[in-house]
Amino acid sequence: MAEYLTLILAGPFASFGGPGGHERKATAELPRRSAIIGMLGAALGICRGDREGQRDLAEYEVAVQSLRTSSALRDFHTVETIPTGTEAGASTRVEALGNARGRTNTVVTLRDYRSDVAIAVAAWGGTRWSLEELAAALRCPVYTLCLGRRNCPPAWPLGPRIVDARDPVAALALVQPAVPVDRPGGWRAGDRGEVMSWTRIPGLDVIGSIEMHSWPGGRRDWSFFPEKAWIYANGSEGRKSRSCT
Numbered sequence: 001m002a003e004y005l006t007l008i009l010a011g012p013f014a015s016f017g018g019p020g021g022h023e024r025k026a027t028a029e030l031p032r033r034s035a036i037i038g039m040l041g042a043a044l045g046i047c048r049g050d051r052e053g054q055r056d057l058a059e060y061e062v063a064v065q066s067l068r069t070s071s072a073l074r075d076f077h078t079v080e081t082i083p084t085g086t087e088a089g090a091s092t093r094v095e096a097l098g099n100a101r102g103r104t105n106t107v108v109t110l111r112d113y114r115s116d117v118a119i120a121v122a123a124w125g126g127t128r129w130s131l132e133e134l135a136a137a138l139r140c141p142v143y144t145l146c147l148g149r150r151n152c153p154p155a156w157p158l159g160p161r162i163v164d165a166r167d168p169v170a171a172l173a174l175v176q177p178a179v180p181v182d183r184p185g186g187w188r189a190g191d192r193g194e195v196m197s198w199t200r201i202p203g204l205d206v207i208g209s210i211e212m213h214s215w216p217g218g219r220r221d222w223s224f225f226p227e228k229a230w231i232y233a234n235g236s237e238g239r240k241s242r243s244c245t
Helices: 033-044 052-056 092-100 130-137 168-173
Strands: 001-013 058-068 071-081 105-125 161-165 195-197 208-216 224-232
Touching: 001 130, 001 168, 033 052, 033 058, 033 105, 033 130, 033 224, 058 168, 105 130, 105 168, 130 161, 161 168, 168 195
Parallel strands: none
Antiparallel strands: 001 105, 001 161, 058 105, 058 195, 071 105, 195 224, 208 224
């Protein structure tokens, strides 16, 4: 048995990252490890430029699971574009706009969201902050927390708590939504999706895997490093392997 920090991300809208692009920003159905680590960092008050803090945060492991099927939603907005070459060497958009010296254009871009989301999260490992300290920070965060974008705030308390379980999949199976369920479309045990973990979990059969460029690299060139995630059956389906559809 081991200790895990569990919480729930629930809200009417969320955007969890995906294939990047200028004209369209896609979203995955589940948050990536970097999104959860970023949320922990925001709760603790770790700034982007705090390299030591960012390194310590990267030691924590994450597993996620959908508690219900969300829906796709697409929106659009206008954005001020920067001429090619003027963004070179800029570490922030404000700096890049300054380098452009007014030579910008306005275009329409697309933004993808997931609506009516509920995601269970398990976090463990790390040494700098205890799980109790992380839970306390999530209850009273230094920076405002969001579900991927600033216009996607959580609609319900995250409900962080420490649980004892044999593995992350079992820990997620203990998560019970702290949101109203007496309404159409409420959460049911059978709605739980498969578990995605960025750590290979001993003793569990893998039913799939995916590699994505989702871990932030250099701030200067906005690069992302590849990460591999493993997919496991949800806790209600036991420890047996099944095909991934």
